Amino acid sequence: MKRANANRNTIDMNMLGVFRYSKRALELVWATSSQLTIGLAVLTLIAGVLPAAMAYVGQLIVDAVVAAMDSYQTTGTIDYFPALYYVMIEAFIVLIMSGSQRGLAALQAILRELLGQRVNMTILEKAQSLSLAQFEDSEFYDKLVRARRKASSRPLALVNKTFALLQNGISLISFAVLLWQFSPWALVLLVLGALPAFIAEAKFSGDAFLLARWRSPEFRQQNYLETLLAREDNIKEVRLYQLSKRFLGRYRDIFLKLFRENKRLIVRRETWGFALGIIGTLVFYSAYGWIVTSTVIGAITLGQMTMYLLLFKQGQGAVASSLTSISGMYEDNLYLSNLYEYLEQPTLASQIGQTVGPQPGDGIRFEQVSFSYPGNPAPSLNNVDLHIRPGTSLAIVGENGSGKTTLIKLLTRLYQPTHGRILLDGLDLKDWDEQALLTRIGVIFQDFVRYQFIVGENIGAGDETRFHDEDGWHQAAELGKATDFIGDLSDGYHTQLGRWFKGGQELSGGQWQKIALARAFMREKADILVLDEPTSAMDAAAEAEIFAHFQEHTQSKMAILISHRFSTVRLANEIIVMEHGEIKERGTHEQLLEQAGQYAHLFALQAKGYQ
Numbered sequence: 001m002k003r004a005n006a007n008r009n010t011i012d013m014n015m016l017g018v019f020r021y022s023k024r025a026l027e028l029v030w031a032t033s034s035q036l037t038i039g040l041a042v043l044t045l046i047a048g049v050l051p052a053a054m055a056y057v058g059q060l061i062v063d064a065v066v067a068a069m070d071s072y073q074t075t076g077t078i079d080y081f082p083a084l085y086y087v088m089i090e091a092f093i094v095l096i097m098s099g100s101q102r103g104l105a106a107l108q109a110i111l112r113e114l115l116g117q118r119v120n121m122t123i124l125e126k127a128q129s130l131s132l133a134q135f136e137d138s139e140f141y142d143k144l145v146r147a148r149r150k151a152s153s154r155p156l157a158l159v160n161k162t163f164a165l166l167q168n169g170i171s172l173i174s175f176a177v178l179l180w181q182f183s184p185w186a187l188v189l190l191v192l193g194a195l196p197a198f199i200a201e202a203k204f205s206g207d208a209f210l211l212a213r214w215r216s217p218e219f220r221q222q223n224y225l226e227t228l229l230a231r232e233d234n235i236k237e238v239r240l241y242q243l244s245k246r247f248l249g250r251y252r253d254i255f256l257k258l259f260r261e262n263k264r265l266i267v268r269r270e271t272w273g274f275a276l277g278i279i280g281t282l283v284f285y286s287a288y289g290w291i292v293t294s295t296v297i298g299a300i301t302l303g304q305m306t307m308y309l310l311l312f313k314q315g316q317g318a319v320a321s322s323l324t325s326i327s328g329m330y331e332d333n334l335y336l337s338n339l340y341e342y343l344e345q346p347t348l349a350s351q352i353g354q355t356v357g358p359q360p361g362d363g364i365r366f367e368q369v370s371f372s373y374p375g376n377p378a379p380s381l382n383n384v385d386l387h388i389r390p391g392t393s394l395a396i397v398g399e400n401g402s403g404k405t406t407l408i409k410l411l412t413r414l415y416q417p418t419h420g421r422i423l424l425d426g427l428d429l430k431d432w433d434e435q436a437l438l439t440r441i442g443v444i445f446q447d448f449v450r451y452q453f454i455v456g457e458n459i460g461a462g463d464e465t466r467f468h469d470e471d472g473w474h475q476a477a478e479l480g481k482a483t484d485f486i487g488d489l490s491d492g493y494h495t496q497l498g499r500w501f502k503g504g505q506e507l508s509g510g511q512w513q514k515i516a517l518a519r520a521f522m523r524e525k526a527d528i529l530v531l532d533e534p535t536s537a538m539d540a541a542a543e544a545e546i547f548a549h550f551q552e553h554t555q556s557k558m559a560i561l562i563s564h565r566f567s568t569v570r571l572a573n574e575i576i577v578m579e580h581g582e583i584k585e586r587g588t589h590e591q592l593l594e595q596a597g598q599y600a601h602l603f604a605l606q607a608k609g610y611q
């Protein structure tokens with residue numbers, strides 16, 4: 001019983017769904033270009049009335065021919081004029097019709113370009129206002145993928161179909177006016193003949209949509225396998241570990257699974273389409289017979305017969321294509337529902353807040369901060385208390401998974417603490433104005449971005465306002481100790497990096513890290529600098545040298561370093577040791593050695609390794 005109700009509900013929703021997004025799609029198209037939309041509407045109207053006009057002129061031609069033949073038999077004179085006159089009119093109508101169809105095609109193609117760009121921009125802009133947690137949520141990610149995949153062409157498709165429906169509707173009304181004179185029953189036949197095919201069409205397009213929707217995770221897997229098998233950063237390892245065959249196999253298995261369902265749907269759709277089409281054909285030929293007998297008994301003229309047959313044939317076509325339009329609209333609507341579902345994701349509350357704190361110079365304070373990731377009940381941080389003053393550096397050590405990066409993510413407000421609060425200059429991070437907060441922070445993550453741009457832009461990215469400031473690039477590169485190898489590159493600061501684009505040069509891991517360091521130095525206004533293992537690809541001596549140099553140039557700032565190397569860590573003013581999201585030990589290098597705890601143990605282990 002429950003199930004039946006649920007089914008009824010979805011059916012009701014589906015029926016409503018046909019027009020649910022038409023208005024919004026139309027608004028979108030209108031906003032993209034009102035002129036083109038008006039053009040589309042006008043041409044649609046013209047293309048709608050012309051078929052009936054043609055059928056009517058067809059009747060006039062045949063009747064004029066019959067009249068001319070009659071008059072030749074009775075009077076012996078031939079009068080070509082009326083028939084040829086109508087032929088000329090028909091030719092003229094055909095010209096206008098083909099003109100308006102070309103015009104429609106052109107307008108639609110232009111609108112499609114504009115609209116695709118507009119929708120893609122909207123999707124990407126929206127992505128900028130979402131929280132990081134949303135990106136890490138695979139269900140949300142599915143929504144994004146689905147919205148991006150088809151939705152850029154769908155709004156116009158929906159509007160085109162709405163207009164096509166309108167055009168067919170106009171044609172049908174004009175046909176109906178003419179057919180009515182023959183018999184109102186003819187109209188009823190026309191509609192009944194096409195109805196079964198429509199119902200099948202509507203059902204199958206609904207099935208096709210659901211199938212596509214369910215498959216989003218599989219599509220993602222396929223995309224991922226493609227990047228493993230065909231992208232330079234992965235192919236190296238995949239080849240050497242001889243994984244290609246296995247991955248190709250997985251790719252094929254996913255395809256086969258999807259293909260089987262797809263094939264079934266295609267076969268069912270076409271079989272039913274054919275079977276129900278037979279009904280339409282039978283109805284049409286019964287009407288044909290009816291019109292022919294009416295002509296034989298003299299109830300209508302030969303010209304009328306030609307017109308009615310044409311009307312009937314075209315009318316049936318128009319009904320069928322309006323119904324297909326409706327079922328297609330239903331499919332477009334479902335796709336659009338994806339787009340709007342994505343666009344209506346709640347965004348972060350707009351971060352308008354204060355630009356200075358009540359205690360400037362207080363630095364950063366963590367007060368009893370705990371945090372759990374969404375969907376991961378185990379806390380990744382637990383009751384963390386911490387105070388970092390300007391002019392000091394803090395090093396964080398701890399095993400993988402102990403919560404080091406999570407601490408940084410909270411500090412940079414990518415996530416909000418589940419409990420407790422984080423203050424900067426005495427003001428809770430969440431009360432800071434976003435702009436003011438972000439300009440104060442410079443972070444190099446472990447997985448910093450290797451922009452496939454030129455060297456200079458890779459450095460300039462550190463300060464958006466000085467993206468193209470060449471002098472700035474040079475100074476920052478100097479501080480990041482990147483000048484030596486940049487000088488060796490073919491175009492210096494204008495060398496394209498990475499392999500994605502033509503002429504790009506790939507750098508070594510250590511060189512990329514120097515670029516990232518230079519990027520951090522570019523962020524002059526930032527007084528909180530965070531290095532999350534950015535020097536791991538360098539040797540221990542180089543790392544220690546870079547950090548010492550880093551401290552020297554960031555004297556009044558707060559520097560936070562995550563590293564596994566004690567040769568670097570020991571340089572920091574304060575060191576904390578993290579374990580299972582908690583701070584286990586804290587102090588200077590000497591103090592921690594004295595405590596003879598975890599830190600001292602790990603330090604001894606590493607020192608041994610170097611002996």
Ligand code: ADP
Nearest residue numbers: 136373376380399400401402403404405406407
């Ligand atoms: P570290 O940087 O010290 O290696 P992290 O801060 O990255 O450790 O991770 C701390 C804990 O949080 C780990 O147990 C990890 O499983 C969990 N974690 C990290 N990132 C996420 C995430 N995006 N979603 C869920 N859990 C996460």
